[in-house]
Structures are given as structure tokens and as C-alpha cells.
Amino acid sequence: MLHLALFSIFGAICVAGAVNVLIQRHPINSALSLIAVLASLAVEYLLLGAEFLAAVQVIVYAGAIMVLFVFTIMLLNAGEEERTRGSRVAIVFGIPGMLVGGILVAWALLRYSGTGPVSVGVLPGPPNTIAQLLFHDFLLPFEVTSLLILIAIMGAVVLARGEETPRPATKEQG
């Protein structure tokens, strides 16, 4: 009962934070809301019984990736975004379309994939179970994913380096 109440509360925080990410005009406020979303997601994992996943979620997403987001916002000193009137098409078709699409996907998943709703506290939690799954049962997908990430890193390095420009001859500093 307590589990269910906590699960609902943190679910609500999660959704509210996600909406807040979009509503806030200042990028740093949006980034902080996103941290709240990721942290409350971690609590949801914890309540479902996946304590290792919850800890990793906090360490990797909330503690490392979002630091880089905040870092970038601070470095660029990004100001408040300008508010435009928005496109009418997005309001008339976009939001209802998104709702219908979401409901359809959720319905199809629950109806046809054979996975029911997960009850509280039953996910495989301990680190050794996760290790068994990752490095034994799903070894090939895991390694393929790591290759994918390696390619992404190399792409980022190439983009960040830019074109090699010959250094302009500087005058001797007197």
C-alpha cells in the first residue's frame, strides 16, 4: 500500500517535471526539471525492486550526463528563450495526435506483446542478476551497443576537432 502510494507520488512528480521542462523559459530551469524527472524515475525503479538500476540511473544520468548539460548552458551563458506565438497546426493537430498515438502504442503493447503491467517489487534487482543478463544472456546486443557508442564518440571527436587550419604566422611578441 505504501509502495503504491509512493509509486504514484513519484510518478506524478516525474510527469509534472517533464511538463515543466517544456514550460520553463530559462534553459537552466528546464535542465533542473529534467534532473528531477530522472531522479524520480530512479525512485520508480527502486520501488519496482531494481535497486542497481536505480543507483546507476542517478549516477549516470542525473549525476554525469545532466552535469554536462548544465555545464554547457553555463558555458554558453544561454539566456531566456524568446516566446513566439507558436504554430497553430501544432496546437490543433499535434497535441491530440500525440495523445492518440501514445494511447495506441500503449494499448498495442499491453494487448499484443504478452507483457502485463509489472507489479511493485518484482523486477530483477541484484547486481549479479543484471550482470548475468548483460554479459551472458544478452552478450551480443550489449557488445553491439558498445560498438555503437564507440562510433558516436569518434564522431563527436571528429566534429569537435573541426578542420585543420594552418596556424597563421604570428609576429614575434616584443
Next chain:
Amino acid sequence: MSISTFVIVSVIKIVIALAVLLTSVAYSVWLERKVLGHIQNRWGPSYVGPFGLLQPLADGLKFIFKEDLTPPHVHKALYIAAPMLSVICAVSSIAVIPIGNWVDVAGLHIPLEITDVNIGLLVILGITSMGVYGVALAGWSSNNKYSLLGGLRASAQMVSYEISLGLSLIGVLIVSGSFSLRQIVDAQGGRFWGFVPRWNVFHGQEVAFFIYLMSAYAETNRVPFDLPEAETELVAGYHTEYSAMKFAMFFMAEYANMITVGCLATLLFLGGWHGPIVGPPLARVILPVFWFGLKVFGFMILYIWVRGTLPRFRYDQLMAFGWKFLFPLAVANLVVTALVVAVRA
């Protein structure tokens, strides 16, 4: 144990742990000023109380009664939240640190920690990784170029060194086979050949201990890695605009972090509460806690000693040291440890 006894015991443990931690924070400031003073051939605090022992109290009172100034140009909500975030993250990781074995009080078998979770180490890493935000947001919300530079430096430094810190811990995890801090300490009981303690630092993790030590200095923003608050170039870094208790909160967070890092080093590398245990039953309960406290104290002295001895890195040296030296070393240590454990198994 029924629910009500559990709640009562937990509340008592939390109150004691918090009181001990905050007192140690106050007195590590005194210790630092005193030891640093003697290193630099002066007396350090000596007026308030015998040996200046009441100085922390006087400092605390002064901080509380100072005018709490909020500059007009700051981002107010984040400016107020940042020091709180720092202190909360620094203090709450004490919850999973075991300081000794079990005690039997009034028929209850109580472990000497607030709670034992099977991912204790990850909980500490998670909490400390959130601590970066306190510093980064303080720098940004102050709306001051020195603060901003300090905050940027701090977050870049903490993110970089967290990687080698985490990698150095994985070697210990491989040797011990558990994330639970209590089990990691239990695995270090006993001796090699009858006289060398079976601590992880003598168990093939010497290099990991060195990496941990270096990264820990950087994680807590201490000399020689105190670039985020380098006085000579940044006024005071991320806490330039803070005054009174808000300023003090950053210092509380720094010293609480030092203590946490020392506790973690003791638990993971120096055998936790293991040490020679002799005497009557009461001594057998107190001695482990004493050994634990002594090891953490030694770590704090080392911190202060280094501060009194070493100059400061330049920023590019700091980044090069982290990424080009510590990180490859940590990876190599990890690979070698994994190979040795796999061959022995």
C-alpha cells in the same frame, strides 16, 4: 524487531550519527587551522578556550549572527538552494557507512550504521555525484564572472575525476565480490602469513588506493586541486558572493565530504574497523569503532599535511593529469585485477 522499536532505534542512530558528523566537521576545521599553523611555524587558534578548542563554537556563533547579504543581481531561488544542496548531499551519505560491528543493547542486535543496503557503495557514489550541482549552481546563480569560472572549473574537475575514482573502486569490488560496505569490510578480516592484515590495500589494490587518493583530493576540491576557489586568480571562486551561514554551509559540505571520502578509503582499502582486538567484552565493542575512527583521523591529517605542503596545479595540468595519467592507470589496474581474479578462480 517490531516496527516501533525499529523506528526508535533508527531515529536514535540518525541523531547520534548526525551529531558526531557535524562535531567532527567543526573540529576538523580547528584541526586544520592548528596543524597548518604549526606547519607554517605559528600557533593557529589559541585564544578561545584551552588550545583554542572552543574556536569552532565561536566561529559558528559568528556565522549565525553575521548579516546574511543577498546581492541584488543573483538568481535568487538557485542562489539560496545551492548551499543547501551541497550540505544535504555531503551529509546524507553518512547513512550507509558502517563504523563498527554489531552491538547488543537491551536484547537487541544492532548494527553500527544507520542502514545496510546491498548497493551501499553505489548509494554513496550517487549522492556525491549529485553534490556537483551545489557548486555548479552556486557559481552560475551568483551572476559574477569569478563565481561562474569557479563553478565551471569545479564541475569539469569533479566529472573528470569521478571516472578514475569509480574505476579505482571497481578493482576493490572485484576482489570483494559485493557492493555492500559491510561485506566488503568483512572480506578484509584476517591476516596474510600471520602478520600482514588482509586489507585490500595489501591485497593487490595498492595502485587503486593511489588513484583513489588522488581522485579524492580532486573530488573534494582540496589542495593541490583547489582550482575552483583559487584565491589568487578567482577571488574565492564559486562562493565569492556568499556570506554568513550560506558561506559556512559550503565549508561544512567540504569538510563533511572530506570525512566521507576518508570513511570510504578506510572501508574499502584499509580494512574498516579491523585491528587488534583484546580485552573485556566492552573493549571488544569499543575497539573496532576506535580503529575506524583512528584510520579516518589519519586520513584527515594526511589531507591537512598535503595542504600545508603543496602548491596548486595549473588548470591544463590538472586535466592532463586526470585524463592522460590517472584514467589509463585506473583502466590498467582494472584489467590486471580482473585477469588475476579470473586466473585464480
